[in-house]
Amino acid sequence: MFFCPEIFKSMHTYKFSLKKFIYSFVIVLLIWYGFTTSFEPTELITGILISLIIAYISVKNFNCCDPILMMPSHILHFIKYFFVFIGALIKANLDVAHRVLSPELPINPGIVTFKTKLTNEFAKMILANSITLTPGTLTIDIIKNNFYVHWIDVTTEDPEKVYKEIAEPFEKILLKIYN
Amino acid sequence: MEIIHEILKYIGLAFILIGSIFLFLGALGIYRMPDLYNRLQAGTKASTLGAMSVILGVGLLQPFWLIKLIIIIIFIGFANPLSSHALARASYRAGIKPCCEKEIDFYGKAVEKQLKKIKKNYKT
Numbered sequence: 540m541f542f543c544p545e546i547f548k549s550m551h552t553y554k555f556s557l558k559k560f561i562y563s564f565v566i567v568l569l570i571w572y573g574f575t576t577s578f579e580p581t582e583l584i585t586g587i588l589i590s591l592i593i594a595y596i597s598v599k600n601f602n603c604c605d606p607i608l609m610m611p612s613h614i615l616h617f618i619k620y621f622f623v624f625i626g627a628l629i630k631a632n633l634d635v636a637h638r639v640l641s642p643e644l645p646i647n648p649g650i651v652t653f654k655t656k657l658t659n660e661f662a663k664m665i666l667a668n669s670i671t672l673t674p675g676t677l678t679i680d681i682i683k684n685n686f687y688v689h690w691i692d693v694t695t696e697d698p699e700k701v702y703k704e705i706a707e708p709f710e711k712i713l714l715k716i717y718n
Numbered sequence: 719m720e721i722i723h724e725i726l727k728y729i730g731l732a733f734i735l736i737g738s739i740f741l742f743l744g745a746l747g748i749y750r751m752p753d754l755y756n757r758l759q760a761g762t763k764a765s766t767l768g769a770m771s772v773i774l775g776v777g778l779l780q781p782f783w784l785i786k787l788i789i790i791i792i793f794i795g796f797a798n799p800l801s802s803h804a805l806a807r808a809s810y811r812a813g814i815k816p817c818c819e820k821e822i823d824f825y826g827k828a829v830e831k832q833l834k835k836i837k838k839n840y841k842t
Binding site for chain 1: 740743744746747750751752753755756758759760762763764766767782785786788789795796799800802803806807810816817823824825826828829832
């Protein structure tokens with residue numbers, strides 16, 4: 540409560556929205572069918588009931604109904620994002636392997652900052668997660684528009700250059716989807 | 719059909735091998751790095767790809783489980799970086815500073831500013 544007043548405030552001023560409810564219901568239902576992978580009537584009915592309950596409980600914290608996922612161009616962007624992300628993840632792991640296995644431990648750590656242009660909260664979360672899984676960076680905190688990133692090998696302190704090095708390839712795609 | 723099954727089996731075993739190598743490297747990184755934040759870096763990345771790769775390998779060995787395992791992979795992809803972010807944020811605010819002296823630190827000022835603002839609001 541003391542550290543995150545904004546979250547605490549939003550819990551009181553919460554309004555039930557049907558759109559969010561339906562989105563979360565569909566997602567929970569899909570996960571249920573993925574896990575059971577059977578189509579007996581009892582399973583189907585139990586799945587619907589449990590999804591309704593879970594969706595009703597979790598809808599107030601649910602925060603990804605803004606994107607219109609069904610548009611074909613968005614799906615193309617998501618696929619592109621996925622491949623960029625997998626490439627970055629593999630590169631990050633090779634980078635970790637290189638650093639860990641070299642005897643002199645080549646690190647030069649520091650915490651840098653940059654500003655993002657994204658406004659959507661869910662998009663910010665995706666960007667933060669992607670930054671955490673790319674080579675040598677770990678998102679520590681997001682305060683409004685500022686990302687604070689722990690960088691294992693600091694080459695520059697200037698926010699603009701940091702942005703270009705760390706976030707640009709991901710943010711370019713996310714801006715196309717969410718703005 | 720038999721041949722496809724055999725090929726899938728070997729690809730799955732290769733995935734499991736690669737995944738376990740990365741998991742081992744992650745553990746080694748946690749042992750070798752000097753402070754908490756660098757340890758989190760090594761731990762998060764290596765364990766994410768390692769776990770994903772092992773689970774995918776198991777999925778190729780047992781194709782009936784593949785859908786469940788893909789859901790678990792997506793869940794790991796979201797949950798692992800989030801948890802490491804929560805750990806890093808909490809430990810910074812609990813007072814664990816980064817190790818090296820000449821280190822660049824933009825985050826400390828922002829945290830102080832935020833705390834001041836909260837205290838001001840709290841008093842009035």
